[in-house]
Every structure is written in C-alpha cells, then in structure tokens.
Amino acid sequence: MTNQYPVTRNPTYDFSGQSYANSYPNLHKYPATMIPQIGIELFKELNISGGKLLDPYCGSGSSFIVGLDRGLEEMYGVDFNPLAILICQAKFTKIPIPLLYEARQKLNLALFDGFEHKDKVKPVNKPNFYHIDFWFSPEVTEQLAVLKHCILDLATSPAVKNFLRVPFSETVRECSYTRNNEFKLYRMKAEERLIFRPDVLSLFWEKLSQAIKIYETYYYPKLTNARLTLSDQFRPPRNDYDVVLTSPPYGDSKTTVAYGQFSLLSNEWLGFPKARHVDQTLMGGKTVAALYETGLIKEDILEIFKQSKKRALEVSSFYFDLARSIAQVANCLKVGGKAIYVVGNRCVKDRQLPTDQFIAEQFEAHGFRHVFTYERVLGNKSMPLLNSPSNQTGNRKRTMTQEFIVVCEKVR
Numbered sequence: 001m002t003n004q005y006p007v008t009r010n011p012t013y014d015f016s017g018q019s020y021a022n023s024y025p026n027l028h029k030y031p032a033t034m035i036p037q038i039g040i041e042l043f044k045e046l047n048i049s050g051g052k053l054l055d056p057y058c059g060s061g062s063s064f065i066v067g068l069d070r071g072l073e074e075m076y077g078v079d080f081n082p083l084a085i086l087i088c089q090a091k092f093t094k095i096p097i098p099l100l101y102e103a104r105q106k107l108n109l110a111l112f113d114g115f116e117h118k119d120k121v122k123p124v125n126k127p128n129f130y131h132i133d134f135w136f137s138p139e140v141t142e143q144l145a146v147l148k149h150c151i152l153d154l155a156t157s158p159a160v161k162n163f164l165r166v167p168f169s170e171t172v173r174e175c176s177y178t179r180n181n182e183f184k185l186y187r188m189k190a191e192e193r194l195i196f197r198p199d200v201l202s203l204f205w206e207k208l209s210q211a212i213k214i215y216e217t218y219y220y221p222k223l224t225n226a227r228l229t230l231s232d233q234f235r236p237p238r239n240d241y242d243v244v245l246t247s248p249p250y251g252d253s254k255t256t257v258a259y260g261q262f263s264l265l266s267n268e269w270l271g272f273p274k275a276r277h278v279d280q281t282l283m284g285g286k287t288v289a290a291l292y293e294t295g296l297i298k299e300d301i302l303e304i305f306k307q308s309k310k311r312a313l314e315v316s317s318f319y320f321d322l323a324r325s326i327a328q329v330a331n332c333l334k335v336g337g338k339a340i341y342v343v344g345n346r347c348v349k350d351r352q353l354p355t356d357q358f359i360a361e362q363f364e365a366h367g368f369r370h371v372f373t374y375e376r377v378l379g380n381k382s383m384p385l386l387n388s389p390s391n392q393t394g395n396r397k398r399t400m401t402q403e404f405i406v407v408c409e410k411v412r
C-alpha cells in the first residue's frame with residue numbers, strides 16, 4: 001500500500017552509536033525509552049525554544065530532558081504506570097545535593113538500628129501481596145521490609161523520600177527471582193534460585209550512591225525553574241500547549257512491551273494500589289468486542305481477522321484507545337502547536353501495521369495538518385528486538401528496525 005502521508009528517510013535522526021546513556025543516564029531501568037537526542041534535534045529543526053510541553057505517555061521522562069535543554073517553561077506528563085511517575089519525580093525535582101548526602105547518612109544510621117538493634121525500632125510491617133513468596137526468598141523479603149520501613153520513617157522531605165524509593169525499586173527487581181535481562185516477568189529456574197543469594201543492603205547502597213551521582217552530574221545542573229506537573233490521569237488544560245512530544249506504546253502490553261509486568265514487583269513493594277492491573281489500564285489493555293473498521297488501518301485489521309479473530313480484536317482495542325487518546329491530546333494543543341509522535345510500526349500476522357499513517361490521519365481529523373514524517377533507523381532503543389508475533393513461545397521474529405517521527409500542526 002502506498003503511504004497517504006509521505007515518509008522521508010532522514011539519517012540525521014538515526015543517532016547511530018549513541019544511546020540514552022551517552023548524555024543522560026537513566027536513574028532507573030525502563031523499557032522502550034526514547035533517546036532525548038531525537039527531540040533536541042527536532043526542536044531545533046522546528047524552532048521550538050520556549051512555551052509549554054505535554055507528554056501524554058511520558059514513561060521515565062526523556063521528553064522532559066528535551067524540554068529542559070530547549071528552555072521550555074512548563075511541562076505536563078501523564079503515565080498510567082505509577083513507577084514511571086516516580087522515576088520522573090526523582091529525576092526532575094530540584095533537591096539540593098547536600099540534602100541527599102545527609103539523607104544517605106541518616107539512612108545508614110537508621111539501617112544500623114533496623115538490623116542490629118531491632119528492639120529500638122518500630123515493628124516492621126512485611127508486605128503480603130499476592131505471590132510474594134514466589135518472587136522473593138524469605139530472607140530477601142525481610143531485608144527489603146526493613147529497608148522500606150527505614151526509608152519511610154526517615155526524617156526528611158517527601159522529595160528526598162521519593163528519590164530514595166527509586167534505588168529501592170531497582171533493588172527490589174534485582175533481588176527478586178525474576179530473570180533480570182527480560183522486561184516480562186519470568187522466574188529463574190529452581191537450580192538458579194538455589195544459588196541466588198543477593199545481598200540486599202549492599203545492592204541498595206550501590207544503587208543509591210549511583211543514583212545520587214547521576215542526579216548530581218546529569219540532572220541537577222539542568223533543572224531550571226521550568227514547572228513540571230506529573231499525573232497518572234489525563235487532565236491537562238485544553239488549548240494550552242505549544243508542543244506535544246511523545247513516544248507512545250507500539251501496541252498493547254500483552255503482545256508488545258509489558259510495562260506493567262516490568263514494573264509489577266516495584267509497584268507492589270512501593271504500595272501503589274492496583275499494581276497488578278497496570279497493563280489492563282494501558283493502551284489496548286482491554287479487549288473490545290468490535291473490530292476497528294475505519295480509515296487507513298481497516299484493511300490490515302480485516303486481513304488479520306481472516307487469520308485470527310482474537311488477534312484482530314486485540315489490535316483493534318489498541319487503535320480504539322490510540323484514536324481516543326489523540327482526540328484528547330489534540331484538544332490540549334493551541335492553534336499553531338505541534339504534535340510530535342515517535343513511533344514504531346509493529347508486525348502482526350506478518351503485516352506491518354501503519355501506525356505512523358494512523359497517527360497522521362487521526363490528527364488531521366481533529367483540525368491538524370501533516371507537516372512531515374521522518375523514518376529513522378532504530379539502533380538504540382532499549383527494547384526487545386525479538387518478539388513473538390503469533391504469541392507462541394519459540395516462534396520469535398525480528399521486530400521493527402525503523403521508527404517514524406510524525407509531526408502535525410494544529411491549524412484550527
């Protein structure tokens with residue numbers, strides 16, 4: 001099928017050999033991050049150097065790095081995954097560095113009491129979420145519980161506590177029985193679990209020191225007076241934003257990147273309600289009963305339907321949600337404002353779905369004009385390069401090797 005919205009291959013945006021870590025190492029591992037270099041270059045090309053930015057799927061916040069770099073004054077981020085919001089809060093809240101070192105020292109003393117003088121500290125509540133013993137040994141659970149207790153009990157500001165929860169979350173993940181090189185939750189084999197004896201405290205201490213160093217070196221110096229609002233619900237004001245910069249999910253969490261699964265154990269330990277249900281709330285998380293049968297995506301959905309009704313409905317639910325979300329986002333931009341979506345076109349049943357075309361089409365239906373779509377070759381996105389398009393274990397296939405940068409402008 002020929003593209004209705006032209007696509008131009010633009011190697012400027014490949015940033016080959018560069019990664020997120022090149023300029024802004026992340027404070028916490030997160031799936032499918034966008035490298036900020038893309039946004040910085042785009043803002044230069046589009047002459048964006050002030051105003052208000054919205055990211056409706058902000059993840060760990062690469063678009064805010066772009067906003068800070070390019071002098072934006074106000075930013076608003078939404079993500080339905082509470083771990084994503086926590087990471088952004090830690091990275092983009094200005095905390096005087098001495099406060100972090102002071103908190104580290106206080107925490108050290110509190111941990112000493114927590115482990116060596118148990119009688120001196122308040123009783124520690126052990127969390128009891130579903131399947132906790134499946135994912136953590138009793139020793140690890142006990143140590144994590146003391147660590148969490150000491151963090152929550154520390155006499156320091158809420159911003160510092162939030163910061164400490166980030167290395168805590170990384171420690172949770174690394175001390176669990178999950179195979180750490182996967183975004184989905186897979187449990188180690190019995191023989192691996194037998195010899196898995198993580199040292200919770202040392203690991204946390206290492207993560208904390210590293211987080212302070214990264215924050216001090218890469219984030220703190222860039223934190224301006226720009227105001228950042230973060231929310232786990234979509235409530236930004238209408239007609240208020242100059243630019244939307246975002247990298248939406250490529251598909252539903254079940255068959256593409258499982259943000260909720262990746263974050264599940266952290267979200268549970270951090271006490272976020274509905275931790276188990278994050279993936280259902282994300283785009284395409286609730287399967288619909290009808291096919292998405294309008295516009296440019298219709299033909300692909302009908303072809304998938306011929307092979308599998310279930311897959312066609314799953315894919316439809318993603319596009320219904322994406323269409324609904326674009327309608328909301330479109331409302332929030334001012335006339336003249338730009339919507340920039342960095343997205344991949346995933347394959348389902350051997351069909352590459354034209355999500356870039358879908359996005360341009362949806363914006364056009366809401367008073368926008370398509371400005372350009374660039375194609376970039378994907379080298380660095382931290383996401384699995386293999387997936388199982390048929391959802392059968394063992395039937396793995398190479399996923400996208402390119403991404404699309406779709407830019408639309410609000411004209412009425």
Ligand SMILES: C[S@@+](CC[C@H](N)C(=O)[O-])C[C@H]1O[C@@H](n2cnc3c(N)ncnc32)[C@H](O)[C@@H]1O
Nearest residue numbers: 033034057059060061062079080081259282283
């Ligand atoms: C590709 S990631 C964004 C990555 C981000 N640019 C970064 O650098 O970390 C997509 C994000 O969208 C979030 N998400 C998925 N569906 C959503 C929805 N309906 N509303 C808000 N956020 C959603 C996911 O939790 C995930 O964090």
